[in-house]
Amino acid sequence: MDMAIFILGLLAAVLAVVVVYQQFVFHKGTQKKLRELHQKLKEILDTDSKERVMVFTDNKELMELAAQMNRLLEKKAKTEADFRRSEMASGKMLSNISHDLKTPLTVIRGYLEIMRTQAEAALEEQAGSENGAKLQMLKKTEQKAQALMELIDSFFSLAKIEAGDTEVALSRLDVCEVCRESVLDFYEILAGAEFQVEIGLPKMPVYVQGNREALQRILLNLISNVIRYGSEGKYLGVFLRTDERAVYIDVADKGQGIDSAFAQSVFERLFTMEDSRSRSVQGNGLGLTIAKKLAEQMGGDLTLESVPHVKTIFTVALGRMNERNL
Numbered sequence: 001m002d003m004a005i006f007i008l009g010l011l012a013a014v015l016a017v018v019v020v021y022q023q024f025v026f027h028k029g030t031q032k033k034l035r036e037l038h039q040k041l042k043e044i045l046d047t048d049s050k051e052r053v054m055v056f057t058d059n060k061e062l063m064e065l066a067a068q069m070n071r072l073l074e075k076k077a078k079t080e081a082d083f084r085r086s087e088m089a090s091g092k093m094l095s096n097i098s099h100d101l102k103t104p105l106t107v108i109r110g111y112l113e114i115m116r117t118q119a120e121a122a123l124e125e126q127a128g129s130e131n132g133a134k135l136q137m138l139k140k141t142e143q144k145a146q147a148l149m150e151l152i153d154s155f156f157s158l159a160k161i162e163a164g165d166t167e168v169a170l171s172r173l174d175v176c177e178v179c180r181e182s183v184l185d186f187y188e189i190l191a192g193a194e195f196q197v198e199i200g201l202p203k204m205p206v207y208v209q210g211n212r213e214a215l216q217r218i219l220l221n222l223i224s225n226v227i228r229y230g231s232e233g234k235y236l237g238v239f240l241r242t243d244e245r246a247v248y249i250d251v252a253d254k255g256q257g258i259d260s261a262f263a264q265s266v267f268e269r270l271f272t273m274e275d276s277r278s279r280s281v282q283g284n285g286l287g288l289t290i291a292k293k294l295a296e297q298m299g300g301d302l303t304l305e306s307v308p309h310v311k312t313i314f315t316v317a318l319g320r321m322n323e324r325n326l
Contacts, residue, residue, distance in 0.1 A: 161293045171210070173210040178216060185220070197236050201239070206240060209318070209319050221291045230256070233253050238252075250314070257310070288302070295316055
């Protein structure tokens, strides 16, 4: 009897150990599957992949969890696709509207120029405060029409870029040559404004995968901004740095700069910092947006670092071509 009780107790203990072990194995297996799901989901989100999570298990709860995760991923993909279609449609609409506005505005500018020319001729023949006042009004109206034309041109350019209608073909490009040409284009303006110009470019060519017209437009915008907004510093610096993967073009000034709170906002559409810039030199707030878009279309980026009244640096980063690519 005692032996039977002992054997039953032993069997009960063994059974308990087996149950605990099975629970342990089950729990450990579940944890492993959860880790796999977590890692796969993180990989999909980090790489913006179109994959879906998969789990090989008999655990119904884990299978249901994977199914719901895939539903969320599908909704995310659909939302992103809908957003891209909407953005492209909006861009095309804005591009069409901008194009339609350019023609009548060109005609208006033409008439204003004729009227101004006639008023100037009349003023030469017959002096008078009335003619002089009319001439000034015509000049101001013509200036506003010109500013509006430039704004529409900028909208048109940005809309075409965002709608995918602007092809930025990449080819082998010597950035040193483009930088020198861009600075020379502003030589008379910089000299007239008594700017100190500092150029730090290698004598030998440095090649990138880029587009000449796009890079010229970026540098045109950046140097124009130095003259417009950084004039109090009387300084323009254009430098080139490289590492194994990229080429960096720094365009620097020592003007009023941009507070860190606005560092990212300057690349947003129509951002102009009206509170800290002179209305007489106010831009249309699209130049830096277009410049950043063009840099991104070349596979690069445009960034900003600024310490007000010390140094403000816009940096264009482009993919470098090494000797194997030449």
